[in-house]
Amino acid sequence: MGLFNDSLGASESLFRNELALDYDFLPKLLPYRENEQFKMAACIKPLLQGRTGKNVFIYGAPGIGKTAAIRFVLRDLEEETDEVEVIYVNCWQKNTTYKIVIEICEQLGYKFTQNKKTEDLFRIAKDIINKKCAVFAFDEVDKVEDFDFLYTIIEEIFKKTIFLITNFKDWLNEVDMRVKSRLIPELMEFRQYSAQETFGIMKKRSDFAFVPGVWETDAFALAAQKAADIRDIRGGLHILRESGLVAESHSSKKITVDYVKEALSKTEQFFARKPDNLEEDMKIILDIIAENEGKKIGDIYKVYQAKGGSAIYKTFQRRIRKLADNRFIETKSISGGTEGRTTIINICKLKKLTDF
Numbered sequence: 001m002g003l004f005n006d007s008l009g010a011s012e013s014l015f016r017n018e019l020a021l022d023y024d025f026l027p028k029l030l031p032y033r034e035n036e037q038f039k040m041a042a043c044i045k046p047l048l049q050g051r052t053g054k055n056v057f058i059y060g061a062p063g064i065g066k067t068a069a070i071r072f073v074l075r076d077l078e079e080e081t082d083e084v085e086v087i088y089v090n091c092w093q094k095n096t097t098y099k100i101v102i103e104i105c106e107q108l109g110y111k112f113t114q115n116k117k118t119e120d121l122f123r124i125a126k127d128i129i130n131k132k133c134a135v136f137a138f139d140e141v142d143k144v145e146d147f148d149f150l151y152t153i154i155e156e157i158f159k160k161t162i163f164l165i166t167n168f169k170d171w172l173n174e175v176d177m178r179v180k181s182r183l184i185p186e187l188m189e190f191r192q193y194s195a196q197e198t199f200g201i202m203k204k205r206s207d208f209a210f211v212p213g214v215w216e217t218d219a220f221a222l223a224a225q226k227a228a229d230i231r232d233i234r235g236g237l238h239i240l241r242e243s244g245l246v247a248e249s250h251s252s253k254k255i256t257v258d259y260v261k262e263a264l265s266k267t268e269q270f271f272a273r274k275p276d277n278l279e280e281d282m283k284i285i286l287d288i289i290a291e292n293e294g295k296k297i298g299d300i301y302k303v304y305q306a307k308g309g310s311a312i313y314k315t316f317q318r319r320i321r322k323l324a325d326n327r328f329i330e331t332k333s334i335s336g337g338t339e340g341r342t343t344i345i346n347i348c349k350l351k352k353l354t355d356f
């Protein structure tokens with residue numbers, strides 16, 4: 001009959017290295033980001049020749065390899081040389097100058113940070129770094145609440161490259177003039193992956209993660225198409241993993257279209273953007289945007305105020321960024337007019353995962 005020939009044995013798995021689907025798993029090579037990585041390296045290179053490096057402002061939508069690209073470059077640098085101190089800070093977790101300087105000290109190997117003041121900690125870090133040179137990467141930098149750490153680094157570290165990384169191009173406009181005029185960064189845009197590139201990336205990752213041959217061709221194509229639809233590799237990796245788990249739960253040796261569909265209906269929750277969970281003020285802002293599609297951020301703020309909104313403009317901007325981070329809205333930076341640069345805001349219209 002062969003009823004069970006097709007099933008997995010109790011100790012068998014479709015995965016050969018499930019870790020490869022983790023968001024922070026770093027593939028050895030980052031396909032389609034080679035140019036960006038070479039450019040990053042070029043900005044660091046002067047440090048290796050005893051000069052100061054170039055600063056870089058990196059921006060682009062969420063989930064398209066900014067963090068992966070910089071972490072790979074920094075890891076490569078650390079493997080190449082001991083002459084450069086390498087510091088990577090995620091500003092979502094460390095969002096004040098004080099927290100950042102503690103993190104810097106710890107990454108430099110200085111452990112006695114307790115009960116020390118910000119200035120003292122900076123002096124310690126400076127003394128260590130200025131014996132050599134340093135590369136700083138401040139990821140998700142739009143989450144920082146003050147710019148003192150940047151000012152101090154710019155002024156007091158002699159030889160350095162500073163990477164500032166964010167999903168929001170416009171954030172640079174908010175940086176203090178005294179910082180911005182000294183930073184003079186190169187701008188580097190990360191563009192969205194095409195559907196074909198998304199397919200290629202997911203294929204590579206699944207080759208690491210799964211036993212060869214377990215994916216049926218059209219099943220994989222469906223998973224990759226969904227990742228392209230939601231424009232997020234991170235989400236795509238999640239779909240791959242869930243599909244594998246669903247197939248395993250059916251003791252199947254193959255991952256078929258049906259299992260992918262089942263995984264998609266399960267993960268819809270995960271990707272669903274539910275306005276219900278938003279804070280009240282964010283909901284109000286989202287409603288205003290829905291009624292004012294394609295308008296400038298300043299105009300939307302005016303409507304918000306007219307409706308009794310009380311947040312100051314800076315707070316309003318933060319909320320806009322939060323809505324964009326969570327894919328409720330899309331922001332686009334445009335130039336022109338009398339105002340220089342401004343931001344256009346639209347409701348994000350991504351396909352639903354379970355639309356087939």
Ligand SMILES: Nc1ncnc2c1ncn2[C@@H]1O[C@H](COP(=O)(O)OP(=O)(O)O)[C@@H](O)[C@H]1O
Pocket residue numbers: 022023024025026027029030031032033060061062063064065066067068069201205233234237
């Ligand atoms: N070109 C790529 N090749 C392989 N994996 C990628 C690529 N781009 C993104 N990823 C993966 O997608 C996920 C999201 O990438 P990440 O760098 O965190 O995005 P961002 O920082 O732009 O929000 C990570 O798991 C990352 O490893």
Ligand SMILES: [Mg+2]
Pocket residue numbers: 063066067068139140
């Ligand atoms: Mg990131």
